[in-house]
Amino acid sequence: MYRVESTDLNWRLLAKRQWPLALSLTAIALLETNAITTGPGWWQVPGVVVICVIAVLAPCRPFDAALALTFAIACTAVYMRLLGVAITPHLFWSGSNISMTGAAMATIAILVREASRARAVVGTVLVLAAMAAAEVLGWPIVAPVAYDEWSPDAFNYSIAAAVLLIMAVGTGLYFRARDNERSSQLAASVAAAQNAERMALARELHDVVAHYVTAIVVHAQAGQLSREAAEQVLPTIESSGYEALTAMRRLVGTLRDGESAGPAASSSLVDDVRALAEESGLPVRLSFDLQDAVPQELARSVLRLVQESLTNTQKHAAAVSSVDVSLSSRDGSLFLTVSDDGIASGVPVGGSGGYGLVGMRERVELLGGTFSAGRREPTGWTVRAELPLA
CATH class of the missing domain: 3.30.565.10 (Histidine kinase-like ATPase, C-terminal domain)
Known part of the structure; x- marks a missing residue:
């Protein structure tokens, strides 16, 4: 899970960061496909593929991915309900399998990590609503006789769903804290480097330019004593002035090109x-x-x-x-x-x-x-x- 800063898809960076999730969801989806025993059951494959792809691409635009995932889960549950075919093998009561649940967990974690608090809450609620709707739509297919009865395992399923939700949100919060810590460290490092550069330039300005300016002032004061003294110190003042200008040019070159501020020994x-x-x-x-x-x-x-x-x-x-x-x-x-x-x-x-x-x-x-x-x-x-x- 990784935030892609650019609005354009950085495919290489995304693949580098998301390949474990993509590989895991692909392996799970293949195992689930092998478990399908009836022909109509294959209709779940397109929906599962779309849901997994959305989860892998979620770091690009987390909130939009949550909306797309909500829509994909709901559509998959609806057309499977219309076909009268159960999603196989269902993880909870009836309406979602392991790959769909894993994709939802990953998307929620990415959303909590990347999005603002309000968007994270809204997106998480929508994804949970879609998962709940899938369970409701799949229940009549899985248990048509006992549709109105509460399954003895319902409590255990609810606990498992709560644990998975906590894991997804907790993972997102953990990585969000790590990102903030890294950002703070980076900002502190940049500020320290900038301060060090300012101090270095300040030392050069003081040590180099001030040296020549001081010489100019001292000789100018001496030249005020008499005309003969002024004639003697004027060449020195001129030389110091040229040296001060040269030193200033070096400092300007440092600011522009990052070259050494002082003359090399x-x-x-x-x-x-x-x-x-x-x-x-x-x-x-x-x-x-x-x-x-x-x-x-x-x-x-x-x-x-x-x-x-x-x-x-x-x-x-x-x-x-x-x-x-x-x-x-x-x-x-x-x-x-x-x-x-x-x-x-x-x-x-x-x-x-x-x-x-x-x-x-x-x-x-x-x-x-x-x-x-x-x-x-x-x-x-x-x-x-x-x-x-x-």
Whole structure:
């Protein structure tokens, strides 16, 4: 039993999900056909075939299938009554066999699973009414003499019918609950993936674009001091502006095509870190002791950490005389330390959203590493990260 979402019949999916029911009903119907001993009894075969086919196709349009099944059961019972032939072998008192009952149970289960509550109730009542009508129409044929008498087995038949109904409804409710649970899990997974993507883009936007914009603001402030200073910093401002535009284009490409938001690291992590240090305009001292090869994706994240650390120094620190960047590896781990000796400035350049440290911590934890940041004595700030190389 399976809900086919498209309004068009997806035959391959329907066959994949419904073949156990189709096989079971076919086997039962063949056994019942072999039990027919009189010629007119073969008239039940077309009705039984139609009823079983409707049950197999029920997931396509459950409520319509319930209506069609009701009509097919009633028509079969009526023309068999007019022919004066009993449905063979009848499962209950007189009017339906095992295949018809199985088809009705399957349709009710699918209806309860797929349809709205109101439609499920209406469709179930109609199918039960058709089954009851078949019993009433078949009774005079099976027991013409004792038509007005209540069979001693009637109570047992009623209990059996109630049990089958409960099984059908219970099966539908169980699968309905499972479907709802899967839908909730899927919605939660989609929401988590969307949130993770938003956070990744937010980190890239903060780490990449904000870095260049901060450099533009810092150099613009320096250029306001004198004409000579302005002439010196204008090329740097222009370069930072181009870099910011390039980074924004990468982010737009990520949103459109799902490509990597940040520039890929080159083959040399050392050269990339040196380039960042030169672009920052800060008095950076570099120390490298890389004994192991650094994977490309890890190198890209390290560059982001260095970039954000230098940006934070530009934004939050004054009177910086040195920034020490240390990068080393040993025992399967990569160690990064960025320290400055600046004094905390009053208002950071461009304000502060407080997302820099949050983004760095998230980036490190996603890679399975550890992150720490805090003040150093007597002045300054230190950022440390340990990342697994594997």
